Amino acid sequence: MTRLALFAVALIAFSCGSNVSKDSASSNVLEDINFTIDTVVVNPGEEIINLASGLRLSDLSPDKRTLYLLDDKDKSLSVIDLEELKLLRKLPFEREGPNGIGQYLYAVQLLPDEQFLFSGFQNTGIYSFQGEKLETIKISAADVEGMNEADENSIWNGLKISSDKKYLFSLPGNFFEGTRDLVRVDFASKKGKVIDIPAMDIASEFRIVLRSDEMMSVYVEEISLQELNGKLIIQNTAGSDAYLYDYIADSLRFLTFDHKLVLKKKEGTVRNEVTSQKEFEDEMGKLRSQISFEKFIWDDVSKRYFRFAKIFQPKLDDKAPQKADVFLFAYDQDFNLIGETQLKDLEKVPAYPFFKDDKLWSYVNVEDELGFAVIDFKF
Numbered sequence: 001m002t003r004l005a006l007f008a009v010a011l012i013a014f015s016c017g018s019n020v021s022k023d024s025a026s027s028n029v030l031e032d033i034n035f036t037i038d039t040v041v042v043n044p045g046e047e048i049i050n051l052a053s054g055l056r057l058s059d060l061s062p063d064k065r066t067l068y069l070l071d072d073k074d075k076s077l078s079v080i081d082l083e084e085l086k087l088l089r090k091l092p093f094e095r096e097g098p099n100g101i102g103q104y105l106y107a108v109q110l111l112p113d114e115q116f117l118f119s120g121f122q123n124t125g126i127y128s129f130q131g132e133k134l135e136t137i138k139i140s141a142a143d144v145e146g147m148n149e150a151d152e153n154s155i156w157n158g159l160k161i162s163s164d165k166k167y168l169f170s171l172p173g174n175f176f177e178g179t180r181d182l183v184r185v186d187f188a189s190k191k192g193k194v195i196d197i198p199a200m201d202i203a204s205e206f207r208i209v210l211r212s213d214e215m216m217s218v219y220v221e222e223i224s225l226q227e228l229n230g231k232l233i234i235q236n237t238a239g240s241d242a243y244l245y246d247y248i249a250d251s252l253r254f255l256t257f258d259h260k261l262v263l264k265k266k267e268g269t270v271r272n273e274v275t276s277q278k279e280f281e282d283e284m285g286k287l288r289s290q291i292s293f294e295k296f297i298w299d300d301v302s303k304r305y306f307r308f309a310k311i312f313q314p315k316l317d318d319k320a321p322q323k324a325d326v327f328l329f330a331y332d333q334d335f336n337l338i339g340e341t342q343l344k345d346l347e348k349v350p351a352y353p354f355f356k357d358d359k360l361w362s363y364v365n366v367e368d369e370l371g372f373a374v375i376d377f378k379f
Contacts, residue, residue, distance in 0.1 A: 029330050030339035035377045042370040043086040049078050049370045055352040055363045059110040062163075064356040068116070069370075070108050075101060077108075077116070080370070082356065092131055093118075099133045101125070111161060119159050139168065139185055139192070146194035147172065147183065155183060158225040160232075167247050168192070169232060171225050179204050180223045182234060184247060195252060197243050203236045206266055206287055209273050210280040217277075219284055221266075221292075228298045228305070237292045239265030240309075244335065261340045262309060262327055266290045288312040288322075294349055296331075301358035304338070305331040308349045323347040339379075350375070 042049065050071040057070040067080040070093075077091040094100045102123035109117040114129040117137075124137045137159075141152035151172040157180070158171040166187050173180035180200050185192030203221040210217040221238040235242035241264070244253040257264065267290065270283045294308040310324040326346040330339035350362030350373065360375040 028339045028341070029379055030328060030341040033328075033341055033343075033377060033379055035375050038374045038376070039364065039366065040085055040372050040374055041366050042080055042372075044369070045087055047078075047087055047090060049080075049087060050074075051365050051368060051370060054365070057105055057108045058352070059108050059116075060354060061110060064354060064361075068108065068110055070105065070118075072105060082361075091129055093127065094131060099127070099131055101127065101133075107159065109161060112163075112165060117159075117161055119156060121156075124156055124159060137168070139170075139183075139190055143190055144183055144185065144192040144194060147181075151181075158223070160225055160227060161187065162247060163227060163230065169225060169247070171223055171234070177204050177207065182225075182232075182243070182245065182252075184245075184250075195245070197234055197252075199239075199241050199243065199254060200234060200236050202238045202241075202265060206238055206270055207272055208270055208280060208283045208287075210275070210277065211273065212275050212277075215277075217280055219280075219287075221287075224295055226295055228296060233296055235293065235295065237294070240293050241265070242296075255335050257329075257331075257337045259329075259337070259340060261342065262291045262311075266292075289314070291327075297353055297355060297360070299355040299358065301355070303333055305333075305335065306355075306360075307331070308353070310349045321348070324349065 049069065050073055053072055055069060057072055059068050060066070065081070065083050067082055069078045069080060071078065075093045075095050077093060079088045079091060081088050095103060100123065101118045102120035104122060105118055105120040107119040111117055111126065115134065116127050118125060118127060125133050126135045126137070127133050139155050141147045141149045141155070154172040155170050157173065160169045162169070168185040168187055170183045171180040172183055180197065182195040182197050183192055184195060200223050203223050206221050208219040221236050223234070223236040226233050232245040232247060233242055234245065240257050240259060242255040244255055266287060268286065270286050271279065274280050274283060289312060292310050297306045299306060307329045309327040309329065313323045313325065315322045324347060326343045326349055328341055328343055329337065332338050350360065353360055353362040360377065361372045362375070364371045364373050
């Protein structure tokens with residue numbers, strides 16, 4: 001592992017105390033947590049790895065040994081070896097034409113058999129490593145039981161293909177209202193159904209829409225869809241509740257957690273419609289000063305799920321990054337909450353985090369080079 005002595009964060013030891021009590025009836029596995037952080041940087045060779053979008057358009061191999069990062073500018077895909085910390089090669093893709101992946105992309109998913117799903121506003125399809133378009137993904141509202149025709153244009157929200165390539169999933173709904181449904185579609189027939197997820201409607205309560213003669217801006221809490229261990233997890237940033245969907249058994253389970261350290265969800269009300277930038281920022285401040293939950297992360301070694309959350313601190317300097325109180329939660333394999341703590345030495349949530357070899361990796365930009373903060377937790 002490459003160590004960079006010139007960076008102050010290269011090797012830092014922390015100890016984090018929790019406010020959760022520990023007694024004979026219950027235990028908090030994160031109560032005595034401490035950790036070190038090391039920073040590593042990827043060697044790009046003679047190439048440039050474009051970090052304009054961070055890791056937004058990326059995906060990892062199942063063994064976490066390879067990162068695939070799309071350059072949204074030239075549409076090349078960087079293949080990065082996370083063992084050797086070097087760029088292996090770039091896979092070229094076309095912007096337009098019969099094999100084009102489109103101009104505006106919002107997601108990249110690695111599929112089995114050396115294939116990718118590229119999801120975009122103009123085009124969504126499956127492509128080979130050689131840049132050949134293998135299939136255009138098209139889903140009609142008429143083929144999805146329970147779907148309104150008005151939601152057809154939003155059927156691409158959060159689009160995922162199951163790891164066995166048998167099903168397509170998405171979260172269609174009204175973006176401005178913040179509402180979502182779960183859609184399951186058979187990959188071969190493109191026939192599907194809508195599955196109601198009412199607990200996610202909390203996101204709609206905290207939407208803020210700015211409409212003025214000069215501009216229009218929208219803030220909505222993020223509703224996310226991810227696959228971990230062969231099941232789907234649907235959650236949103238406004239609360240800790242989630243759904244676990246077993247798509248093989250076609251069963252939906254509601255997950256709720258008895259947090260002691262933080263509130264389970266955002267509270268109060270905001271003005272959903274405002275007419276000035278100041279009003280927009282004031283309402284945003286009400287939400288940013290409350291708890292916001294991140295996605296679940298699975299650790300193959302400990303066999304536990306983890307999740308971060310944050311509460312932004314008041315911003316004292318408009319030119320400085322806004323600091324946050326950062327929290328970490330641990331869950332067993334059955335999603336029972338087994339630990340929670342505040343990481344008092346962190347000022348922001350790790351970006352695009354994933355566990356690799358029992359350590360948490362998160363993206364950092366090191367002087368415009370692709371780097372990772374590698375966190376070694378000790379419980």
